Amino acid sequence: MAKANYTWEAHPKERRVHITDLYSDAAPTLSVTNDAEVVVAEVVEAVKAMDIDLAAADWVLTYTDTEGQIDRLLVNSDGNFDGFAPGPF
Numbered sequence: 001m002a003k004a005n006y007t008w009e010a011h012p013k014e015r016r017v018h019i020t021d022l023y024s025d026a027a028p029t030l031s032v033t034n035d036a037e038v039v040v041a042e043v044v045e046a047v048k049a050m051d052i053d054l055a056a057a058d059w060v061l062t063y064t065d066t067e068g069q070i071d072r073l074l075v076n077s078d079g080n081f082d083g084f085a086p087g088p089f
Helices: 033-050
Strands: 006-011 014-019 062-065 070-075 081-086
Touching: 006 033, 014 033, 033 070, 033 081
Parallel strands: 014 062
Antiparallel strands: 006 014, 062 070, 070 081
């Protein structure tokens, strides 16, 4: 199955980056939930260009899952996926 399909947007004033899962039954892929390690790595790398460090304690990574629930993706000090937490933040 293909990797997760998603978009992300930065909200610097809130110190938050938000991911929206674009999973569709018409074109099935992994969900963000099921591909969290890869998604977090990709987003952490992408936001570096904006001087955003998601490993910093004052930044939050949230996501809307395939059922519309907003939760958090935890990022450890090395910038890697570290689990899930209830959202939004």
